Amino acid sequence: MSTSLPLHPAAAATLQCWHQMIAAGDLSRLPELLHPQAVFRSPMAFTPYESAAAVNLILNTVVRVFEDFAYHRELASTDGTDVVLEFSARVGDRQLKGIDMIRFDEAGLITDFEVMIRPMSGLQALGEEMGRRLAPQLAAMKGRPA
Amino acid sequence: MSTSLPLHPAAAATLQCWHQMIAAGDLSRLPELLHPQAVFRSPMAFTPYESAAAVNLILNTVVRVFEDFAYHRELASTDGTDVVLEFSARVGDRQLKGIDMIRFDEAGLITDFEVMIRPMSGLQALGEEMGRRLAPQLAAMKGRPA
Numbered sequence: 088m089s090t091s092l093p094l095h096p097a098a099a100a101t102l103q104c105w106h107q108m109i110a111a112g113d114l115s116r117l118p119e120l121l122h123p124q125a126v127f128r129s130p131m132a133f134t135p136y137e138s139a140a141a142v143n144l145i146l147n148t149v150v151r152v153f154e155d156f157a158y159h160r161e162l163a164s165t166d167g168t169d170v171v172l173e174f175s176a177r178v179g180d181r182q183l184k185g186i187d188m189i190r191f192d193e194a195g196l197i198t199d200f201e202v203m204i205r206p207m208s209g210l211q212a213l214g215e216e217m218g219r220r221l222a223p224q225l226a227a228m229k230g231r232p233a
Numbered sequence: 234m235s236t237s238l239p240l241h242p243a244a245a246a247t248l249q250c251w252h253q254m255i256a257a258g259d260l261s262r263l264p265e266l267l268h269p270q271a272v273f274r275s276p277m278a279f280t281p282y283e284s285a286a287a288v289n290l291i292l293n294t295v296v297r298v299f300e301d302f303a304y305h306r307e308l309a310s311t312d313g314t315d316v317v318l319e320f321s322a323r324v325g326d327r328q329l330k331g332i333d334m335i336r337f338d339e340a341g342l343i344t345d346f347e348v349m350i351r352p353m354s355g356l357q358a359l360g361e362e363m364g365r366r367l368a369p370q371l372a373a374m375k376g377r378p379a
Contacts, residue, residue, distance in 0.1 A: 162308035203349035
């Protein structure tokens with residue numbers, strides 16, 4: 088699907104790599120795709136996590152928490168710099184829907200990765216599991232209030 | 234912004250009308266834009282609300298709950314049938330971000346309206362306020378589990 092979106096070629100290449108990594112369950116190439124000041128906007132907390140290291144840690148963790156993960160609709164902005172990827176997943180016995188809203192720079196690097204989740208029960212299940220796995224590391228990485 | 238999205242003309246006209254209604258704070262024309270079997274997918278509950286009357290009631294209520302509401306990025310699917318509208322708003326002292334993910338049929342009618350909200354604190358504040366205003370009506374309107 089991603090190749091038909093009206094994205095800048097560099098952004099389309101990054102998105103294609105992202106899909107290949109998700110399909111393989113292996114995000115080892117993710118650091119190459121992240122801008123050094125990449126920001127992660129969590130579905131749980133308002134304050135963003137501001138560093139490529141934090142984005143990499145969070146995304147590597149969440150892909151291990153989600154079960155039955157599948158992408159569905161893809162949408163792009165007309166300027167070719169932003170995509171929304173709709174997904175469904177399960178955390179324990181909680182079904183959830185979500186979106187990844189991703190911004191790319193001119194070199195195709197990911198500068199902003201925002202996630203939203205519904206419903207409340209799915210968001211709570213995800214938050215509890217992410218907290219168990221990541222709370223100490225994320226507290227140390229947390230950026231300034233935005 | 235909406236006119237530049239690669240939407241079907243009928244969908245683009247509906248989206249333009251939606252933006253005009255939001256800007257005016259008056260959704261009185263909304264019933265004309267909804268498919269009779271339109272579905273609302275809430276950020277709080279997994280089970281959708283399945284009727285134009287429910288979609289109309291919920292959207293008319295939420296626009297009165299949100300303060301400092303503003304739309305930001307707009308994204309579209311390549312088949313011209315779906316949009317994502319990013320927004321920011323406030324409920325009481327809680328800042329939040331969200332998206333409206335809207336699907337249109339060939340006549341431009343809204344068939345599916347899905348909302349996601351972050352962070353957790355904003356979703357909770359919205360849920361409490363919506364519950365206060367709508368719980369009795371929505372319980373009566375709730376569709377079958379999906």
